[in-house]
Amino acid sequence: MAPTQKALLLPKKFGEFVVGEVPVPTPGAGEIKIKIISSSLNPVDWKIQKYGIFFDKFPAVLGSDIAGDVEELGAGVNVFKVGDRVFTQGLRSNETAGFQQYALARSSTVSKIPENTSYDGAASFPVALSAAYLGLYNKNPHGLGFAPPTTKNQGKYSGVSIVILGGSSSVGQNAIQLAKISGFSPIITTASVKHTDYLKALGATAILDRNLSSPALVAEIGKITNKPIKTVYDAISTAETQQNGLDILAPGGQLAVVDAPVPKPTEGKVIIQVIGGLALPHNIDILSHFYHDVVFGFLEKGWLKPNNIEVLPGGLSGIPDGLARLEGNQVSNLKLVARPQETSLY
Numbered sequence: 001m002a003p004t005q006k007a008l009l010l011p012k013k014f015g016e017f018v019v020g021e022v023p024v025p026t027p028g029a030g031e032i033k034i035k036i037i038s039s040s041l042n043p044v045d046w047k048i049q050k051y052g053i054f055f056d057k058f059p060a061v062l063g064s065d066i067a068g069d070v071e072e073l074g075a076g077v078n079v080f081k082v083g084d085r086v087f088t089q090g091l092r093s094n095e096t097a098g099f100q101q102y103a104l105a106r107s108s109t110v111s112k113i114p115e116n117t118s119y120d121g122a123a124s125f126p127v128a129l130s131a132a133y134l135g136l137y138n139k140n141p142h143g144l145g146f147a148p149p150t151t152k153n154q155g156k157y158s159g160v161s162i163v164i165l166g167g168s169s170s171v172g173q174n175a176i177q178l179a180k181i182s183g184f185s186p187i188i189t190t191a192s193v194k195h196t197d198y199l200k201a202l203g204a205t206a207i208l209d210r211n212l213s214s215p216a217l218v219a220e221i222g223k224i225t226n227k228p229i230k231t232v233y234d235a236i237s238t239a240e241t242q243q244n245g246l247d248i249l250a251p252g253g254q255l256a257v258v259d260a261p262v263p264k265p266t267e268g269k270v271i272i273q274v275i276g277g278l279a280l281p282h283n284i285d286i287l288s289h290f291y292h293d294v295v296f297g298f299l300e301k302g303w304l305k306p307n308n309i310e311v312l313p314g315g316l317s318g319i320p321d322g323l324a325r326l327e328g329n330q331v332s333n334l335k336l337v338a339r340p341q342e343t344s345l346y
């Protein structure tokens with residue numbers, strides 16, 4: 001009989017989560033099996049349950065942020081060895097999901113974890129980091145089209161302004177850090193003012209109160225720079241923040257959003273919708289290169305810092321309460337992380 005593992009199951013569309021058992025998957029060619037030590041929660045996980053999106057086969061295993069140890073290598077994998085500490089993003093399939101004890105990953109989209117980063121810290125990155133990276137560097141119409149910050153492009157955008165709405169969100173923090181690596185200046189963000197010092201340390205050069213009206217935001221930005229704002233990354237993307245983003249933009253500018261676009265742009269402004277799925281054809285090459293070749297160095301150098309972490313109690317069984325807190329906007333400047341190996345069925 002195939003070995004089984006504990007997993008947090010969504011038994012049916014709109015169902016309630018329950019801890020159960022599923023088979024441990026076996027890696028195919030080019031894949032590795034990861035023993036998951038840490039898996040973090042994302043807003044999309046409660047949205048999948050509440051709105052019945054993305055999954056049609058049940059029971060479904062959710063969770064997309066994975067950090068752990070390489071446990072088994074599929075045929076042809078030679079860049080990893082058993083026991084390596086790694087992190088990756090799940091592909092929205094049961095075998096590659098994070099809310100379980102073991103998952104498969106394509107070795108081409110896995111990164112080793114440097115010594116300065118914990119499993120919990122590494123698990124705070126993938127979904128939010130991919131969304132930030134794709135939004136800034138994927139080609140139009142999937143991203144803003146800036147040159148990715150591989151060695152020769154680091155610092156390339158010195159003197160180019162960027163506004164990042166929602167800097168204290170996970171996506172926003174990664175966007176700020178990447179914008180700093182790319183050299184953007186100024187890097188203006190909106191957040192609760194209590195996060196000012198934290199976000200300055202990440203690389204934001206100006207933090208504006210997230211509660212300002214859009215005319216007030218435009219006025220404050222005008223005091224920081226007299227150059228036209230051609231780029232806004234909206235890391236929150238409610239109807240209100242999207243409208244603020246368009247209001248801030250100069251004619252012909254681009255607004256990247258991480259949810260469905262709501263307002264209709266005018267004056268030649270463009271809305272770019274970022275969809276961070278690792279399996280999407282237009283994301284595979286850019287993310288494979290990033291995870292396989294680039295991100296390890298950014299973490300090792302301290303250029304990308306993990307979010308503040310709260311570890312949920314009870315392993316997988318702590319996740320539903322964590323998702324309810326995310327849905328209720330009760331999570332501020334924090335990544336909720338579960339440790340699947342701590343799960344007990346009874």
Ligand SMILES: NC(=O)c1ccc[n+]([C@@H]2O[C@H](COP(=O)([O-])OP(=O)(O)OC[C@H]3O[C@@H](n4cnc5c(N)ncnc54)[C@H](OP(=O)(O)O)[C@@H]3O)[C@@H](O)[C@H]2O)c1
Nearest residue numbers: 043044131166168169170171192210258274275276332333
């Ligand atoms: N398209 C994609 O691929 C993709 C990928 C990842 C995430 N997303 C989406 O991106 C959004 C953010 O996700 P996340 O994981 O980064 O969220 P998160 O870390 O849970 O965001 C929480 C933070 O957002 C801040 N915030 C909330 N509303 C704000 C507003 N109106 N203005 C400024 N800051 C605000 C909160 O600030 P306070 O501290 O002041 O409460 C809090 O610190 C979600 O809608 C998510 O579904 C999309």
